[in-house]
Amino acid sequence: MNEYVVVTFPGKRAVFMDGEPCGFTNEVLTIEGGQHTFTLGQPLDYRPESQTVYVENTNIADRKEVAFEKL
Secondary structure (H helix, E strand, O other): OEEEEEEEOOOOOEEEEOOEEEEEOOOEEEEEOEEEEEEOOOOOOEEOOOEEEEEOOOOOOOOEEEEOEEO
């Protein structure tokens, strides 16, 4: 079943999920449900370095938000 996530960051960056590229920040990403680890790759000018979240029971209007801050 499709789940929906938006990874937020002040600016456009590549998003990596479980080590694989999966889209860009501030866009709705369609993923498989379950536990996933998100990062923004290099350069490491953000925090936290990674976030592991469980994604379940989302929809396009009520998506999971994963927020990163610029250092």
